[in-house]
Amino acid sequence: MARTWRITLAAAGLILVLSLPALVESSYQLRLANVIGIYLLLVLGLNFILGYAGQLSFAQVGFFGIGSYAAAILTTDHGLSFWIGLLAAAAVSGLSALLIGIPTLKLRGHYFAFGTFAFGEVVRLLAVNWDTLTHGASGLSGIPAPAIGGFRFDTDASFYYLVVFFALLGIAVSARVERSKIGRAMFAIRESELAAEAMGIRTRQSKQTAFTLSAVFAGIAGALYAPLNTVISPDVFSFDVSVVVLVSLLLGGSGIITGAVLGTVLIVLLPEWLRFLDQYYMMIYGAGVVLLMVFMPQGLMGLMENLRVRRARAHAARAEAAPAGVGERTDRVAP
Amino acid sequence: MYQLVVNGLTMGCIYALIAFGFILIYNAVGAVNFAQGDLVMVGSYFGVLAVGLFGLDPFGAMVVVIAGSAAAGYVFQRLAYYPLRDGPTINVVISCLGAGIFLRNAAQNVAGPEPYTMKPFFGAELVELSGLAIPSQSIFVVVLTVILFAVQYWFFFRTSLGRMLRATANDKYAARLAGIPVRRMIALAFVISSVMAGMAGFVLVPIFLASPNMGFGLVVKAWIGVVIGGFGSVPGAIVGGILVGLLETFTASLISSDYKDVITMLVLLAVLFLRPQGIFSEPVQEKV
Numbered sequence: 145m146a147r148t149w150r151i152t153l154a155a156a157g158l159i160l161v162l163s164l165p166a167l168v169e170s171s172y173q174l175r176l177a178n179v180i181g182i183y184l185l186l187v188l189g190l191n192f193i194l195g196y197a198g199q200l201s202f203a204q205v206g207f208f209g210i211g212s213y214a215a216a217i218l219t220t221d222h223g224l225s226f227w228i229g230l231l232a233a234a235a236v237s238g239l240s241a242l243l244i245g246i247p248t249l250k251l252r253g254h255y256f257a258f259g260t261f262a263f264g265e266v267v268r269l270l271a272v273n274w275d276t277l278t279h280g281a282s283g284l285s286g287i288p289a290p291a292i293g294g295f296r297f298d299t300d301a302s303f304y305y306l307v308v309f310f311a312l313l314g315i316a317v318s319a320r321v322e323r324s325k326i327g328r329a330m331f332a333i334r335e336s337e338l339a340a341e342a343m344g345i346r347t348r349q350s351k352q353t354a355f356t357l358s359a360v361f362a363g364i365a366g367a368l369y370a371p372l373n374t375v376i377s378p379d380v381f382s383f384d385v386s387v388v389v390l391v392s393l394l395l396g397g398s399g400i401i402t403g404a405v406l407g408t409v410l411i412v413l414l415p416e417w418l419r420f421l422d423q424y425y426m427m428i429y430g431a432g433v434v435l436l437m438v439f440m441p442q443g444l445m446g447l448m449e450n451l452r453v454r455r456a457r458a459h460a461a462r463a464e465a466a467p468a469g470v471g472e473r474t475d476r477v478a479p
Numbered sequence: 480m481y482q483l484v485v486n487g488l489t490m491g492c493i494y495a496l497i498a499f500g501f502i503l504i505y506n507a508v509g510a511v512n513f514a515q516g517d518l519v520m521v522g523s524y525f526g527v528l529a530v531g532l533f534g535l536d537p538f539g540a541m542v543v544v545i546a547g548s549a550a551a552g553y554v555f556q557r558l559a560y561y562p563l564r565d566g567p568t569i570n571v572v573i574s575c576l577g578a579g580i581f582l583r584n585a586a587q588n589v590a591g592p593e594p595y596t597m598k599p600f601f602g603a604e605l606v607e608l609s610g611l612a613i614p615s616q617s618i619f620v621v622v623l624t625v626i627l628f629a630v631q632y633w634f635f636f637r638t639s640l641g642r643m644l645r646a647t648a649n650d651k652y653a654a655r656l657a658g659i660p661v662r663r664m665i666a667l668a669f670v671i672s673s674v675m676a677g678m679a680g681f682v683l684v685p686i687f688l689a690s691p692n693m694g695f696g697l698v699v700k701a702w703i704g705v706v707i708g709g710f711g712s713v714p715g716a717i718v719g720g721i722l723v724g725l726l727e728t729f730t731a732s733l734i735s736s737d738y739k740d741v742i743t744m745l746v747l748l749a750v751l752f753l754r755p756q757g758i759f760s761e762p763v764q765e766k767v
Contacts, residue, residue, distance in 0.1 A: 200569055247752035254511050255755055257572075258706055262747045265699065269741045383695070387576060394573060427584035433577025437570045438562045 161308060165301040174300035176412060178372055181307035182365045184408045186389045188314045188401070189361030194390070195399035196327060197354040198334030202386040203244065203260035206267040207237040207359040209381035211366020213271060216284045216376050226290035230367040237363025241356040249351045264386055271378035283377025287370045303372055310368060314361060318401050321357065330354050334399070391433055397445030406444055481611055483728050489617040489686070490700075491724025492624035496679035497701035498708070498716035499631070500672035506648035506711060507668035508560060510571035514579030515676055515701065516694025518555070522548045522677025523689035524586060527595045537600035544681045545674055552673025556666055564665075579694070587691040594690035600682075620682050627678060628717065631671075644668060700727065703747045709757025718758065 160167075168174055186204050193201045214236045215229035240263070248259030271278045278284070289298035290306060297303045321327045329350040332340035341347050370376050388411060396407025418425055440447050497519055504512045525547035529540035559578040563571050600619055605612035635641035646654040647664040655661045679697075680689070687693065701716075704723040708715025726746060731739040750757065 200572065244748075247748070247755070251751075251755050254710065255706075255751060257511065258702065259748065259751050261699075262703075262744045262751075266741060266744045266748070269738075269744065273737045273741060387580075390573065390576075423588055424584075427581055427588060430577045430580030430582070430584060433580065434559050434574045437566075437574040437577065441563075441566055441570045 165304055171300040174304050175372075176416065178300060178304055178307045180409055180412045181304075181311040182369050182372065183389065183392065183412055184311050184405060185314050185361045185365035185368070186385075187392045187396075187404045187408045188318050189358035189365070190389050190393050191318065191399065191401070191404050192321065192330070192354040192357040192361075193351070195393060195404070196322070196330035196334060197351050198330075198337075199249075199351060199354070200254075200257045201260045201355065201358065202257060202383070202390075203241070203263050203355075204358065204362050204389045205381050205383065205385040206260070206264035207240065207362030208366045208369070208385060209264075209267045209271060209378075210237050210240055211363030212370045212376050212381070213278055213284075213366075214363070215367035216287045216370040217277065219288055219371070220284055220286060226288070226367075226371060229370075230364060233363040233367035234360045235363075237359040237366070238356050241359030242352070245352045245355045249348055249355065261383070261386075264381075264383060268378050268381050271381065278378070281378060283375060284370075285375040287374050287376070289371050297371075307368060307372075310364060314364075315401060315405070317357075318404075322401070326350065326353055331399075391436075393443075394441075395436060395443055397443030397447075397449075400443070400445040403443050403445035483732055484725070485611075485613050485617050487725035487728035488721065489620045489724070490728060491721035492620050493679045493683055493720075494697070494701045494704050494724050495717045495720030496624060496627065496675050497697060498704045498720040499628070499713065500675040500679075501698070501701055502705055502711065502713055502716040503648075503668050503672045503675075505705075506713075507644075507665050508564070508568070508571060510560075510568045510575065511702075512672070513572060513576040513698075514555065514559070514582060514694075515672070516696075516698030517579040517582040518548065518551060518673045518676040518694070519680035519683070519697055520586060520689070520691065520694040521551045521582060521673075522680030523684050523693065524590060524595075524680075525677065526681035526684055527590075527597065527689050530597055531595070541678070541681065544677050548674045548677025549670045551677070552670040553666060555673065556669035560665070560669065561662075564662075583691050583694070590691070592691060594688040594693075595684065596688050597684045599685045616682075616685050620686075623678070623682060627675065631675075640667075700724075700743065703743060706747055707750050707757055709759035712757065712759040715757055715759030 164177060165174060168177075186208060189207070190201060190204050193199050211233035214233040215226070218224045218229040218232055219226055244259055244263045248256045271283075272281050274280075289296050289303070291297065295302075297306050321330075329340070329345045329347075330353075332343065332345055333347050333350055337347055340350075373380075392407040392411040393404055394407070395410060396405065397403025414429075415425060418428075421428060436443075442450070497515060500518070501512060501515045504510070504515070522544050525544045526540050529535045529543035530537070533540075533543070535543065555578060559574045560571055563574055599614070599616040601615040606615050606618055608618075633641075635645055643654070643659045644664050644667060646657065646659055647661050648668070651661050654664070680693075683689075683693075683697075700723050701720055704719030704721075705716050706719070707722055708717070708719025723743065727739055727743055730742045734742065
């Protein structure tokens with residue numbers, strides 16, 4: 145039953161997502177949908193390294209920045225096409241992940257978190273100071289819209305389908321990794337790095353794979369962000385972006401793809417729904433993060449999973465007399 | 480040249496105070512407190528309040544800062560750490576991150592976004608010290624830092640409460656077996672940490688201005704000091720903090736002030752690459 149249910153739900157969701165441009169009233173709402181798609185790539189990226197491999201990373205904003213700048217510089221200053229910019233963005237982000245990962249992934253504990261944090265700041269500071277490449281604090285403007293042949297993705301609606309394509313691709317890649325040997329190695333590291341190593345898992349390679357995937361996702365997100373916004377400047381790529389990405393993943397449920405989607409949608413839309421809070425929004429957002437950790441550390445999906453398990457347990461207790469083997473699914477426990 | 484040393488040392492002392500508080504919490508609960516910089520900001524605002532609103536002299540204001548920061552530290556750990564004490568440390572890290580966002584924006588809503596300043600505590604004159612003219616505020620910061628660390632040393636090594644705190648940081652389980660009230664010790668670690676951060680914030684106001692977002696840049700430098708000194712090592716945090724202050728002042732004046740922060744960050748990455756255990760720490764090991 146559960147399987148049919150899931151397929152129906154996914155199909156309904158897909159139809160809703162694809163028909164969204166016809167349903168919304170304003171292009172502003174489509175712009176929000178585009179922002180959700182781009183953030184989803186950042187969150188799915190973080191899901192590899194934090195959700196699957198259990199390593200706290202603050203590097204998403206750095207890769208996002210590198211991707212944005214790579215794409216923007218190539219398409220404006222060098223007049224290359226969006227697609228070359230996109231490939232370059234993914235490649236440069238992936239390579240920087242190797243560079244940052246080699247020294248920091250050797251070590252356990254907080255070193256990785258610190259290294260990734262420093263990396264994000266270095267990217268932002270370089271964007272401010274390296275005038276000849278990045279145009280300094282004023283940034284780059286007039287970033288052209290992507291095009292295939294004669295078709296240009298220059299409206300919010302057409303750009304939306306481009307974003308949806310990459311978001312769905314991101315979900316598909318995530319789902320594939322989750323069910324692969326590589327993904328299972330990451331899960332093992334998350335549960336206990338020492339035990340994983342004792343089982344013969346190459347922990348450094350697995351962590352590096354997760355980190356590189358997170359970087360490539362963020363790089364692509366950056367390459368999409370640049371033409372969507374048409375302007376980029378260093379102040380966009382502050383530490384706050386990494387925090388928003390982190391909170392999105394944790395709100396939805398770390399290590400769960402549906403959780404990443406749910407969390408991203410909520411975190412982008414909450415400021416819209418809570419407009420009336422005005423200048424108090426950020427204050428409540430901060431307190432909300434604390435409350436999230438206190439009451440719902442496994443996120444919304446983790447909470448639902450817990451309820452499901454509890455119900456199954458109650459069900460099993462009731463059916464105790466009967467020799468029914470009610471097995472609980474415990475293969476996915478968020479860290 | 481000596482001017483650079485004085486400025487570097489002044490900022491270095493402030494980073495060392497923040498780094499010390501930071502490492503105290505890290506040793507007590509194993510979590511990186513992302514709100515340490517915001518506790519610095521809270522101290523600054525208590526100072527501004529005491530001097531600007533109550534019209535107290537610097538020493539009276541210091542009492543207000545200590546009391547306010549201690550209370551802030553206690554409430555902070557009660558709400559952002561205590562409910563999470565049995566969960567994974569990453570949850571504590573994120574909870575602290577959230578608490579920091581709350582404090583920053585609360586300050587902005589209460590006191591407004593514009594920065595506050597204060598006159599130097601003992602006038603703006605330079606003090607002649609064996610032929611060198613040194614700003615009085617710098618001397619005050621350095622002397623106060625030395626006194627604070629001396630008090631901490633006495634407390635941690637000469638009092639039984641300090642020994643209990645060290646035992647807790649060393650091994651919570653064994654400490655509990657020995658009858659040490661571990662929860663209260665952890666609360667105390669947060670309180671001391673917050674007081675040190677608050678004092679750093681207070682003495683900083685005449686040099687740096689107090690604003691809601693002042694903490695971030697400061698805590699980043701303190702972290703770098705902690706990593707350079709050796710994660711978990713208290714003398715390392717102090718020496719590392721001072722080194723970062725000197726490094727930043729010297730690069731700003733000798734190389735480029737634009738690249739000051741880039742170079743500091745690159746030094747951090749270089750330390751992580753070449754000697755991740757820092758100057759003072761043993762090679763990194765994991766408790767099983």
